[in-house]
Amino acid sequence: MSTAPTPPPRTARCPCGSGDTFGDCCGPVLSQERRAGTAQALMRSRYTAFATGDLEHLLRSWHPRTRPDRADLAASLDENVRWLRLEIHEASTGGPFDDAGTVEFTAISRGPQGRQVQRERSRFLREAGAWLYVDGEVGTGAI
Ligand SMILES: [Zn+2]
Incomplete structure (x- = not known):
């Protein structure tokens, strides 16, 4: 499987x-x-990475x-899935002066x-100035 991302043009609307x-x-x-x-x-950048197949950014x-594991993540990225929309419901803490935050989406x-x-x-969590995804509570279903 190809792991090379195909980013949209810089002037296109952001996938997020x-x-x-x-x-x-x-x-x-x-x-x-x-x-x-x-x-x-x-x-948002991770959603866009899922939408554009940017494995490196996700890792x-x-x-x-x-x-x-890199191979596991690569295998989970399905080229047949189209990411349609992201909705952010709530972002608590996780600002420029925080070291931890949660985002519900x-x-x-x-x-x-x-x-x-x-x-x-x-x-x-933010470590050495870089925000990192830790984990999440997932729920799936229809709106
Ligand atoms: Zn974006």
Whole structure:
């Protein structure tokens, strides 16, 4: 399987749905030009990484304690899944002056099994200035 990401053009709307262009939103985070300043920004960049198949960003932004094996993660990225929408419900703490945060969101995708709605409350930690995804409580179902 190819792990090379196919990023959208910088002037395209960012896949995370922020309303900004990719070049002003998740693009520079995925290309490591800058770090995500908040837990929510990292969450958005990880959604965009799932949407664009950016395995390296997913691994890089995962806490070493909970990071999956590279091959396992690569196998879980399904090219047949299209990521349709991200909705952020709540981001508590996880700001520029915090070292921990949670983000509750719903990610909507469409795959061979139809439409999937995943709601998750994710936990993030900031270490050495970099926000990292730790884990999350997942719930799936229809809206
Ligand atoms: Zn974005």
